[in-house]
Amino acid sequence: MKMTPWNKTITLLVLLLVSYNCRAQDSLKQQKRLKPLIIASAGAYTISMIGLNHLWYSDYEREGFHFFNDNNEWNQVDKFGHFYSAFHLTSGGDRILHWAGVGSEKSILWSSLASTLVMTSIEVFDGFSAEYGASYGDAIANTAGTLFYFGQQKLWNEIRIQPKFSFRTTHYPDLRPELLGSNLSEQILKDYNGQTYWFSVNLSKFIKKPFPKWLNIAAGYGTTDMIYADKDQNIEMGFNPRRRYFLSIDFDLSEYQSHSKVVNTLIYFVNMIHLPAPALEMRDDELKFHFFY
Incomplete structure (x- = not known):
């Protein structure tokens, strides 16, 4: 790999x-x-x-x-x-x-x-x-x-559209731990089934009203049902690799700064992550709503 x-x-x-x-x-x-x-x-x-x-x-x-x-x-x-x-x-x-x-x-x-x-x-x-x-x-x-x-x-x-990352655990590493990770820290890096990458748009930067500064809209992308890198190999082994598309709200924490440099640094790093929020997922022709994703 x-x-x-x-x-x-x-x-x-x-x-x-x-x-x-x-x-x-x-x-x-x-x-x-x-x-x-x-x-x-x-x-x-x-x-x-x-x-x-x-x-x-x-x-x-x-x-x-x-x-x-x-x-x-x-x-x-x-x-x-x-x-x-x-x-x-x-x-x-x-x-x-x-x-x-x-x-x-x-x-x-x-x-x-x-x-x-x-x-x-x-x-x-x-x-x-x-x-x-x-x-x-x-x-x-x-x-x-x-x-x-x-x-x-x-x-x-300024930055109006920020790439963000989120991760959720899946069962796929149990099938190939040497490739997808044998523990949580490895899985965050290696299990692409659990990774989602987002483009988070700060609406208030484009439309001043009525959107609050901290409210973003985010489009996400991921995949599922893959334990091999190659799509055809997954299909041959009985898996159904699919792309996943998301639409979700997001939060721009950078709009709020404190007098503490430590807190501001923490905000900077947390703002690289898409925090759990309601999301609409499209997988093939199927739509699914998540209360928190």
Whole structure:
């Protein structure tokens, strides 16, 4: 199984890339924060890449760089994971550069480039591994996630549509725990049957009234009845892999900020998740209502 997008980004939220012009600014905040941030980010990136190479790729033979077409696997839920990871990696980098005193234009640009470099680095590792292979579908999803953040900031100077994630446990890992996870933490990363990816739209950003600032509408996507990556293989084994589409309300917690930096940071991370809420699901031609999903 290829490395999941969550595995690819879990230790890589901050990266090195800040331009010479950014470093040359002489604000007091930057003097205190930017240089340590660059050093820490460079060290974290280097250590992460060395550790990733040792822990994940060292057991497999190396070969010439090659691609592997996995675009038909898991009903493309894994591609939504790449999109989601790249978006939030860019968002996190932008916030950290802001904290370090980098101006808005530069922080958006360099966080986008940093996100692209981080995600592309992993695809390069995959490309030289005999077990995997670089995926152009993953690369496209990574780039799209970064551009989705960059584009909104350039167009609206804010985020109005945010990718979110939710997970529910399923029985499928019991059938293939080595692939779909043997415990909850592994299942959150590997069981695509339980993952749902959402696009949460803040209606008040588009229509000022009558929608409250915290109320969003969210469209979700997932899959079910898959214990193999390939759809045809699941069908051959008697499963019925299907796509799942959702429409739900959502909550934009970022509209409420406290005086506590710890609380605000917690709000930031919780806001990456689609909290349980009423939802309408369409699976094939079947409609189902969930009081909380």
